[in-house]
Amino acid sequence: MTAAGKPIAVPNDWDRRGLPGWTYHSKALFELERREVFLTHWQVAGHVSDVPAPGDWLTFDLLGERALIIRGRDGAVRAFHNLCRHRGARLADGASGHCKSAMVCPFHGWVYNLDGTLRGAARPESFGDMDRAAFGLKLVEMEIWHGFLFLRFLPGPQPAVARLMQPFDADFSTYRAEALLPTEMPGGQTATLPVNWKSVRDVDNEGYHVAMAHPALQDLYGRSYRDIVYPGGISHSHGEFGETGGRLWSVRNYLKLTPRPEHLPPRLRRSWTYYGLFPNTVFAFTPEGAQYYHDIPLTKDETRLAGRMYRQPEENRVTRAARYLAARIDRATSVEDRQLSIWSNESMKSTAFDDFHLSDLEYGVRAHHDVLRRLLPVTRLSEAPEEDRIAALNEDLRSAGANPS
Structure with a gap:
């Protein structure tokens, strides 16, 4: 997979079908996705401000792998497998925490320095x-x-992050992303859904549904919302606000309070912007704050929605109120998207489901599916293969460079 370059223009004549329905409910395919998509592609686990002092730590679990991110006494932030070298016990239990000078295994008491070296075994x-x-x-x-x-967790096809995300480098700089500070995630943002992870991505990868399904977003930025797809599995979406809107209480008061930071260029001062990273992560920036969210697959039929929220260091009371209102709007949007994901996912089991027929406004869904098709060519098959043949067939198709319809 190459680094991203210029945005992709939507072709005049393109195949509007999405992935076939069987790909959303195959256990064998999910195992391929685990090994060849999730463990080999970049995942976001937090921000350096989440571990500000030596001994501060975060954990990140993904499909049987466990990571421990910890700031050392030298100030460096490192990531390790969250398992003791004695018998594999989890060193850190929980989402985050602090240790004074060492990590101690709760099973047999092996002690590790903050730089990961073994201080001593019991x-x-x-x-x-x-x-x-x-x-x-x-x-x-x-x-x-x-x-x-x-x-x-494993070597993969994506290039270095700076190269992959280069089209967004200027925006992240002007948003002062490196200086962000953590803040609490409002209730309702984290949830577990009874759906395949791709159903969550399918909803989030297009703005065609905003006018119908998201009253608050439609009230905020309406038809100004745009999705821009890049090669390499990244995307950029944004909606500008301020010219109209304010029918709903949260939107009306948000428009009154949201700041217009002078360090932002005019196009970002009155905009909500989203930056997508294949396979499952989105960064979202508003004039008063930022967050990232991702859908973490648990099984083929279960997905956990999670993320972290951040604020600017110089936040005042008005900005804090605007950030609260932005989170309120976003929380309602998330609840609406969850229901859409459930409806979409259950349709894949129906004998009446007959492929997608995507709008030009849903090209982001097609682009995401195209990356999956390149990584897992078996997903190009319209009919479901036998489960015990999927892995071998995928390898055969990859080796042959075949492109079945």
Whole structure:
């Protein structure tokens, strides 16, 4: 997969079908997605401001893999596999925390320094001639870009984060993303849905449904909303506001209070902007704050929605109120999207489901599906193969470079 360049123009004549319905409910395909999509592609686990002091830590779990991100005594932020080298116990339990000078395994008491090196094993004489240097915590690949922490459990096709996200570098700079500070996630943002992860992405990857399904967003920015797709699995969407709107209480008061930061260019001062990263992450910026959210697959039929919210360091009371109202609007939108994801996902099981027929305004869905088709060519098959043949057939199609319809 190459780095992104210029936006993709929607072709005049393109195949408007999406992925076939069977791909949303196949256990064998989900296992391929685990190994070849999620574990090999960049995932966002937080921001450097989430671990401000030595000993502060975060955890990130994904499909059987566990990461521990911790700031060392030298100030460096590192990512490790969250497992003790003795018997694999989880070192850190919970989403975040702090340790004074070392991580201690709760199973047998092995002690690790904040840089991941093994300080000592309990009852060291019982291990014979053990080389402590060989039993430090295992590193997880991590890159920091504009303050955000990107992890990858296995080597994969995406380039370095800075190269991949280069089209958005100027925007993240002007939003001062590196200086963001964490704030609490309002209730209702985190949830577990009984759907395949792709159904969540399908809803989020297009703005065609905004006018019908999202009254608050339609009231805020209406027809100004645009989706822009880039090669390489990234996208940019934005909606401008202020010229009209204000029928709903949250929107009306938000428009009164939202700041117009001078450090932002005019196009971003009155805009909500979204930056998508394949396979499952979105960064969202408003004039008063920022967040990222992602859909974490748990099983083929279960997906956890999660993320983190941030504020600017110089926030005042008016800006804080605007950020509250923005979160209120976003929370209602999230609830609406959850129902759409459930309806969409259940339709895939119906014998009456007969492919998608996508609008030009839904080209982001097609672009996301195209990346999956390149990674997993078996998803190009319109009819479901036998479950026990999917992995082998995928490899055959990859090796042959076939492009079945």
